Each structure stands twice: as C-alpha cells, then as structure tokens.
Amino acid sequence: MPRQKAAPSAKSTVKAGRETLSLNAILRGLEGAEMDAVAASGTLAKLAVRHQIYRPDEPINVVYFPIDCVLSVVTRMKDGNQIEVGTIGREGVSAIPLLLGGTTTANESYCQVPGYAVRIDAGLFQSLKADIKFSRLLDRYVQAYVNMLGQLAACNRLHSIYERCARWLLMTQDRVDLPEIHLTHEYLAMMLGTQRSGVSIAAGTLQNAGFIRYGQGMIRILDRAGLEDASCECYEVAREQFGGLLRPLHAANLPSRASADGSRRKR
Amino acid sequence: MQIRAHGQISANGTRLSNACFPTGAVISILCSSKRKIIEVHGVGREGMLGPRILFSAKRTRFDLVCQIGGSMLCMPSSTFEQHMRTNTGLQRAVALYSMSAMSSLTQSVACNGLHSIAQRCARGLLTTGDRVNALEFSLTHELLARMLGVRRSGVSVAVHRLQGLGIIRYRFGRINVLDRERLELESCECYHLVRREAESIFKARATKNRPD
Numbered sequence: 001m002p003r004q005k006a007a008p009s010a011k012s013t014v015k016a017g018r019e020t021l022s023l024n025a026i027l028r029g030l031e032g033a034e035m036d037a038v039a040a041s042g043t044l045a046k047l048a049v050r051h052q053i054y055r056p057d058e059p060i061n062v063v064y065f066p067i068d069c070v071l072s073v074v075t076r077m078k079d080g081n082q083i084e085v086g087t088i089g090r091e092g093v094s095a096i097p098l099l100l101g102g103t104t105t106a107n108e109s110y111c112q113v114p115g116y117a118v119r120i121d122a123g124l125f126q127s128l129k130a131d132i133k134f135s136r137l138l139d140r141y142v143q144a145y146v147n148m149l150g151q152l153a154a155c156n157r158l159h160s161i162y163e164r165c166a167r168w169l170l171m172t173q174d175r176v177d178l179p180e181i182h183l184t185h186e187y188l189a190m191m192l193g194t195q196r197s198g199v200s201i202a203a204g205t206l207q208n209a210g211f212i213r214y215g216q217g218m219i220r221i222l223d224r225a226g227l228e229d230a231s232c233e234c235y236e237v238a239r240e241q242f243g244g245l246l247r248p249l250h251a252a253n254l255p256s257r258a259s260a261d262g263s264r265r266k267r
Numbered sequence: 268m269q270i271r272a273h274g275q276i277s278a279n280g281t282r283l284s285n286a287c288f289p290t291g292a293v294i295s296i297l298c299s300s301k302r303k304i305i306e307v308h309g310v311g312r313e314g315m316l317g318p319r320i321l322f323s324a325k326r327t328r329f330d331l332v333c334q335i336g337g338s339m340l341c342m343p344s345s346t347f348e349q350h351m352r353t354n355t356g357l358q359r360a361v362a363l364y365s366m367s368a369m370s371s372l373t374q375s376v377a378c379n380g381l382h383s384i385a386q387r388c389a390r391g392l393l394t395t396g397d398r399v400n401a402l403e404f405s406l407t408h409e410l411l412a413r414m415l416g417v418r419r420s421g422v423s424v425a426v427h428r429l430q431g432l433g434i435i436r437y438r439f440g441r442i443n444v445l446d447r448e449r450l451e452l453e454s455c456e457c458y459h460l461v462r463r464e465a466e467s468i469f470k471a472r473a474t475k476n477r478p479d
Binding site for chain 2: 146157192
C-alpha cells in the first residue's frame, strides 16, 4: 500500500482504457504483455494540487504517468526556500530517481497543476523496466529530462523572472493542452524560487502585453506567439527535447476534465 | 593519455565522438545564452564524458571546454560501447556516476536559482579543489566568472572578500585555499549535500559487491 496519504480522488480504482494510456508518451511505447499488465493493474487517478508524489529520502512506492496533470520536482533548502528543479507531464513518468537505479532522492515531488495520471505500483514499474524496448524508451526520456535539467541550471541563473515565467507557462500549457492553467502567483513564485512580488510584476507585464489574463487562481493564455517571444530560448529547448512526445489530448477519452474547483473549461 | 591545454575547446558538445575520462583535467559543460555563459556541470577525475553519459550527444546546445588543463584518457565511443556491453564492473561504475552526477546537476538547478554569488563561488572553489585534489590550482577570475555565470566584476568582489577574510589567496591566475573549513562555511549547503549523496551512492553499492 502506498505510504503517502492520497486525496480521496487519487485512490480511485477506475481503470484507464488503452486509449487513455496511450496519451502518455512512455505508456504509448508499451506492447503486448507489458501493456496488458498496466491496463490490468493501473488505475486512473485524479490528482489534486499538492498531491504528494514522493517525499525526500522516502522509498518511492507508487509511480505516476501524467495524462494532463503536471508534476513538480522540488528542492527545499535548509532555510525553507524551495524551487522547482523539474517538471513532468504526459511526455514522461514521475519516477526519475528509479530510472537511474536509485530508490530514494533528497528532493520531493508533488502535483502542481491538477489533472489525471495513470498510477501503478513501483514493483510493476521495476518489472516493466526489464523489457528491453521499454527500457530504451525510458533511456530516451531520461536523456531528454537531463538535457532539460542542464538548460534549467543555466536558465535559473541567466534569465529574468519575466522570461522564466513565460517559459514556465508555455511548458505547462503544452502539457495540459488547455488555454487555462490552475496556478496562483504564490505557487508560481515558489516554483521559480522568487518572491511573489517579482512574479506579480512579471505576470502584470505579460497581462498588459495581452499575452495572458489571470485571476481567481487561474492563468489563461491568450497569445502564445507573444508569450514565446517573451520567453527565453529555454522554451525552445524544452520543445526540442519533449515536443515530439506531446501529442494533442482529446478530452473525449477522459472522464469529464472538470477542474479542481469544478468550473467548466472551454476548449 | 592526452593533455588538454588550459582553456581550449576540447569537444563540440553536440557530437562527442569519444568517451573521455579526466585524470587530472577538469572539464566544464557550458551553456551559452545570448552573451552570457554558465557552467551547468563540471567533470573531473570523479567522472567521465561520453555519448549518453548524463547529457546526450544530440540535441543539446552545450559546449565542453577544458577549465583546468591536465590529462584525460580517451577512447572511441564504439570501443566504449563494446566494453559497456560486456563489462559489468564498468556498467556499475557508469551507473553510479550517472546517479551522483544527476544529483549534483539537480542541486545546481536549485543552487543557481536561490543562492548568492558568494555562496556559489565558495561552492565552486571547493568542488574544483576536490576534482584536482589540491588546495592550489589555476583558475582566473574570467574562468571563475564563466563557471558561475556572472560578470567578471561580480567574481572579483567575491574573490576579494574571501581573500580579505584570509580564506583564500588569489595571485597570477592561481587560487590557493588557505582555510578549507572556513571556505566550507562560506558555501551554501549544496556542496555538502552533493558530497553526502555521492558518498551514500557509492557506499551503498560497494557493500553489495565483491572487491574487484
């Protein structure tokens, strides 16, 4: 049984259909017996904001393949400051530490943008890794993830809050595949490792330029091209690394994509 | 054995055709953005460079440049791949290094976003000292600025401060660490965290294996 407390909706026993499974790039590569195993024992979980994926230095027992949610990997410093060091959407899988052969990590991960993910036991995941084809797929994903990590290391030092905000919003929208993102300025500031005031200024500038509109815990993207101009080139890098893995989401195959606060979304 | 000159470009980051194992040299993996450069990862005697080791050969915009001249063992990638297919000891060593490099890189993402130039400068000097296994090494302000992704003036301030405190001495392009303990106190926690992680990674596996 997973040790972390899960929000009730995340403990669902709803199975994910194969069409839904294939919305995640890693699961899309499964065939035959491996696909059967995941289809049989995987469940479709609806992850709320801050749903814990794994805690620092604790064994990773549950593995998530995001469908339209976005997970954050976060480093927390001794003084309590935290910053996002990685994001994972439907191009990948939550268990990066397991992919390199570890069992725990000093970082933590939680759901940042609510949505759906396919959930399986870590034990099943380890057995899937034994399949050579699947293992190669995971290798390619790890490569892309690590390349992005290197880019982020540069971005966090070299680029402005304004550019990094734009980058973050673009990367997130690609993964959620909707014009609206559930995110407050406070959380965005935490992810970027800055003061909330800095994010508010950046968001205000983006809004004044007509690229986004925010309010009530949501950010709506109005002008992608404008946002791309505002972003640093790190967004291009993200697209190069992950773009091919992100196929459009078709909401028809998911249970109604109602957001966490119940509001309806227009596509 | 190959000696890499100080500051020379040793490989184009997008096509690394050799597997390289520094034995004395220290290599910087650099990311350039507009007119700014920063080191995103460093590799010395604790690690290696090669296709699909940490960064993949393709689709990165990183450059590999020698930061501190020294020796490096190289072999063609194809030979390395051959050894990797059959030599379980090598596979294990590469896997362990990949894990510790990943942890170090992840920590740098956080460090670069949160910590001050002074803290990162101390961390950089400590890490470089570990890689060359010496208290004294060649490192100009310019190279240090590139490592930290800051302007040279910012680095000069940090270096002068450490010098004023008697923690280091900088002369003619060489850094001399006079008081390592105090330098560790000046650093952010990232230095110790990465070291502890690396130690636990290698220790955990070592107890499972017979000595080679």
